[in-house]
Amino acid sequence: MNYTYLECLALFGVGGAHPGGLQLTKKILAEEKINGDTTLLEVGCGTGQTAAYLAQQYGCSINVLDNNSIMVEKAQQRFSSLALSIDAKVGDTENLPYPDKHFDIALSESVISFTNVIATIPEIKRVLKRNGRLLAIETVLEQTISEKEQTQIIDFYRFPQLFTENEWLTAFRDAGFQRVDVTKYQPGLEQVDEQHAADFSLSETIDDALLEILGKHEEIMQRNKDKLGFRIFRCS
Ligand SMILES: C[S@@+](CC[C@H](N)C(=O)[O-])C[C@H]1O[C@@H](n2cnc3c(N)ncnc32)[C@H](O)[C@@H]1O
Incomplete structure (x- = not known):
């Protein structure tokens, strides 16, 4: 069976499946004003590690959504x-099941x-209150790469696009965000949080093909370590 990279993350039930993991999440959230009255939406929640942390740490009201039903179940x-x-x-970022300005x-x-x-960012903006903010950790293309390299990355991750930092900034501004602060994420600078270092929720059947996909992901990340980067965007 052919699995996609995201299906593989869902079957392994990988928690904190983003650059920097929960450690980076904690750092980003610590800079925000969040309390029991805050209403928060996490799109693409995966297995819910961040949402659980938010609920326990801040007691805020949280809605989460993911288009992969295995992720939502976990x-x-x-x-x-x-x-x-x-x-x-279970739902799609491109058509969020929430009211405007919520x-x-x-x-x-x-x-x-x-x-x-281009479909997701305006949809997120729609459900945010007038003074609401979007916090996003996303992949950027750091330098020009050949069409062949770009196709390999896009095909493996099934990215609909691979944006440079400037292209991201344009997309956020076009959706109506007036201020966008950008921080470059430098992998490996944070301490590993032992409590959350390994967070898996394995499905019953794990096929060898899934291990191959994880291996391919490592290989692509290593091969493109100067070409792919990550940014933390804070949009308001
Ligand atoms: C790399 S994983 C990150 C998961 C989670 N945010 C975390 O850090 O562990 C990307 C997540 O986005 C979800 N996803 C991808 N496209 C989506 C869409 N159009 N709508 C909702 N969720 C989506 C995937 O199912 C997956 O759970």
Whole structure:
């Protein structure tokens, strides 16, 4: 069977499946004003590690969504095992099942890159309150690469596009975000958080093809380490 990279993450149930993992998440969130009155949406929640942390640390109101039903099921299992009340839905970032101007914060940890950016960003903006902000950790193309290299990356991750930092900035501004602060993420600078270093929720059947996909991901990341980078975008 041919699995996609994202299906592979879902079957392994990888928590914190974004650059910097939960450690970077904690750092980004610590710079925001979040309290019990904050309404927060996490798109592409995966297995719900970040949402569980948010609920436990800040007690805010959280809605999460992912278009992979295995991810949502694993997130729901996590939330119920921790007795957390978090609304989790299967749904698409390009057509969010929430009313206009509803959330204070939207969070995307390596998610928008996997979607049609031009459709997703305005949809996130729609559900944010007037002063709402979007926090996103996303992949950027750091330098010009050959068409062949670009095709390999896009085909493996099934990225609908691979944007440079400037292209991301244009997309955020075109969607109506007036201020976009950008931070370059430097892998490896943070301490590993032992409590959350390995966070897996394995499905019953794990086929060898899945290990090959993880291996291919490592190989692509290594081969393109100067060409692919990551940014933290804070859009308001
Ligand atoms: C790289 S994983 C990151 C998961 C999670 N944010 C984390 O850090 O562990 C990307 C996630 O985005 C979800 N996703 C991709 N495209 C999506 C879409 N159009 N709508 C909703 N979720 C999507 C995938 O199913 C996957 O769970």
